[in-house]
Amino acid sequence: MASSQCCDNPPALNPDGGEGKVVDSFGGLKAYLAGSDESKAAAILISDVYGFESPNLRKIADKVALSGYFVVVPDFLHGDPYKPENAERPLPVWIKSHAPKKGFEEAKPVIAALKEKGMSSIGAAGYCWGGVVVVELAKAHEIQAAVVLHPGPITVEDIKEVKCPISILGAEIDHFSPPELMKQFEQVLSANSGVAHFVKIFPGVAHGWSVRYNHDDVAAVKSAEEALQDTIKWFNTNLK
Numbered sequence: 001m002a003s004s005q006c007c008d009n010p011p012a013l014n015p016d017g018g019e020g021k022v023v024d025s026f027g028g029l030k031a032y033l034a035g036s037d038e039s040k041a042a043a044i045l046i047s048d049v050y051g052f053e054s055p056n057l058r059k060i061a062d063k064v065a066l067s068g069y070f071v072v073v074p075d076f077l078h079g080d081p082y083k084p085e086n087a088e089r090p091l092p093v094w095i096k097s098h099a100p101k102k103g104f105e106e107a108k109p110v111i112a113a114l115k116e117k118g119m120s121s122i123g124a125a126g127y128c129w130g131g132v133v134v135v136e137l138a139k140a141h142e143i144q145a146a147v148v149l150h151p152g153p154i155t156v157e158d159i160k161e162v163k164c165p166i167s168i169l170g171a172e173i174d175h176f177s178p179p180e181l182m183k184q185f186e187q188v189l190s191a192n193s194g195v196a197h198f199v200k201i202f203p204g205v206a207h208g209w210s211v212r213y214n215h216d217d218v219a220a221v222k223s224a225e226e227a228l229q230d231t232i233k234w235f236n237t238n239l240k
Contacts, residue, residue: 009212018058027110032073035065042119046130051081100132121239145238165196167234173206
């Protein structure tokens, strides 16, 4: 994950952002929660390297919640988001403390906590770093629906192992998951008739666009909103 694209347009983090609430422990992790406890369907949103205090990510969580989901945004980075200004911890150093496999393992107690709350279906959406975690969850069939947005380093072999419905939303300008690789993902998924899938490449946008957009950029906002609607539609199709 050493590409500069992974870190473009860092957000101004806000621990108090969003319409929901932050709890000290949900499945063992600090988390932002949104939506009704009465919901039977849950969505886990897994951040990029900038973590769960991203204002745009919390806005996404609030909008998913309005569609009838109990939404959890765990702090898989344990209060240690990537800081581009920290020259002593460039991304290749930072990532050693935050391997996506670790996030995958830490997601399991979050899923267990959702089941304890009575959630009958659970989906997950992941952005960049979080997309890698979501693919691991989909491979292990820990969730009932997966959405992966401008994913970090995932491979055709990973996609071959996916066991739940998966939507992959990619950017036209992306070093990690370029359109050529996205098309390979689609070919693999099409060959696996047992797994429902949706693959879409968004024109004119770059890696990170769906969660690190500039609010003053009308086209960027529109494209991010389209990705959010695609995410909600995928959850509605597979979780309700």
